[in-house]
Each structure stands twice: as C-alpha cells, then as structure tokens.
Amino acid sequence: MNGEFDFLKENVERIREEMTRAAQTAGRRPEEILLCAACKTRTVEMVRASAALDIDLFGENHVQELVEKIDAGAYLGKPGHMIGHLQTNKVKQVVGRASLIQSLDSPRLLLALEKEAAKRSLIQDVLVEVNIGREESKTGISPEELWPFLEQAAAQPHIRVKGLMAIPPAALDEKESRGYFAAMRKLFEQADTLGYPNQSMEILSMGMSDDFSNAILEGATLVRVGTAIYGPRYYPPKK
Numbered sequence: 001m002n003g004e005f006d007f008l009k010e011n012v013e014r015i016r017e018e019m020t021r022a023a024q025t026a027g028r029r030p031e032e033i034l035l036c037a038a039c040k041t042r043t044v045e046m047v048r049a050s051a052a053l054d055i056d057l058f059g060e061n062h063v064q065e066l067v068e069k070i071d072a073g074a075y076l077g078k079p080g081h082m083i084g085h086l087q088t089n090k091v092k093q094v095v096g097r098a099s100l101i102q103s104l105d106s107p108r109l110l111l112a113l114e115k116e117a118a119k120r121s122l123i124q125d126v127l128v129e130v131n132i133g134r135e136e137s138k139t140g141i142s143p144e145e146l147w148p149f150l151e152q153a154a155a156q157p158h159i160r161v162k163g164l165m166a167i168p169p170a171a172l173d174e175k176e177s178r179g180y181f182a183a184m185r186k187l188f189e190q191a192d193t194l195g196y197p198n199q200s201m202e203i204l205s206m207g208m209s210d211d212f213s214n215a216i217l218e219g220a221t222l223v224r225v226g227t228a229i230y231g232p233r234y235y236p237p238k239k
Helices: 002-025 044-053 063-071 088-095 107-119 147-156 174-191 212-217
Strands: 035-039 056-062 079-082 099-106 124-130 159-166 198-204 220-223
Touching: 002 035, 002 044, 002 147, 044 088, 056 174, 063 088, 063 107, 088 107, 099 107, 099 159, 099 174, 107 124, 107 159, 107 220, 124 147, 147 159, 147 174, 147 198, 159 212, 174 198, 174 212, 198 220
Parallel strands: 035 056, 035 220, 056 079, 079 099, 099 124, 124 159, 159 198
Antiparallel strands: none
C-alpha cells in the first residue's frame, strides 16, 4: 500500500502544480479552483488512501459506487458528488447523500429530484449539465434550452442550482477545446445575471485529466480528474 500511496501522492502533487500554473497564467488565485477526484471503478481502499491527499472532493459516475464509498467512509469526511448520468429511478439513493449532483440534465430529472427532496424536507444542491457540443450521444441541456430550464429550476423550492457543468467533445485540438470552455464561461456569466433566489453561479465544473489546464485558463472553478490521479481504469471481465 505504501507504493500505491506514493504513486497517488506524486500524481496529486503534479496535478496541483499544473493547476497552479494555469491559474497564475490566467491571473487567478489557485485556491479558487477545486480538485474533484473522479474515482469511478476505484476500490474503497484506494479512494480512502487518496482522500488523505490534497484532494477537495470526490465524484462518482455510478450510484452504487457513491453509496458504497460514502457508507464505508472512503472520502474521510470530504464531499461526495454525483458526476455521472443519474437515472430517475435511482434518485432516492442520491438525494441527501450526494452533497452536490453535478449532472442535472433534463426536466424529468429536475422534477424527480424536487419530489424526493420535498419528501425528505431538504434542499438538494445541483449543477446543470450543459451539452455544449450539442452531441447526440451525450446528455445535457442544450445552450439554447438553458434559459427556460433555469427558469423551471427556479420554481422548484427544494432545488438549489450552484452552477454549470460540461463535458466538451473529446479528441479536440487545444484551440477547439478552449473554444468550448470559453463558451461555457460565457453561459456561466450570463446565468449569473438572472437573479433567481435559489440559484447562485458559484461552480463552473469542466476539464478532466487531458484538458483541465485549458479549462482553468477559461474559467473553470472545479476540475474532475480521474486517470491522472489513479492511473488507467481497470474493468473486470463480464461474467
């Protein structure tokens, strides 16, 4: 385990250095930007080891992994976010458990979250996922639909929108990549002017292992990094 911990420590230190360089280049303070460890497929033991490092929070793509790791105390008290697509039939397992749901991607999910949060008499914090590349293969609200969607979200008393999230198209060159991130920052800034009482644009979640520096240069306040921390993912063969 010592070798694994040293591997994780070196990776996190390198990522923090890259985050600092990008922030300083953009004239920003490095402490403004949160590091979310995307720990899909990682074991409870590995996540617990990484939680002792300079990681701000953890993001899960699958509900069962979020539940397992929260129940096992794998995050060592740090926040756990839902960052993957959330099906409406799994809302009950996530509301009140995830400190933030980053992947609010449809009116149907919005209403399901409101219903469950109301039942539990709590306020669920969320980010609205924007399909900035308008890709048919991806979930999310289109840039054009964002404004009526934020208005609909403002009418839900048990939902609090804390910002926006995006996964731009993959395999782009740096110029294209930064263009999508810049477009997200523009939407983020516009959304901040709406003034809905249950919405505050505090978090712009964008950028992953291959492009988080570019995301920071264009205004990301939270980056989701998995492979660069933990190494390549292992998928056991299906039975």
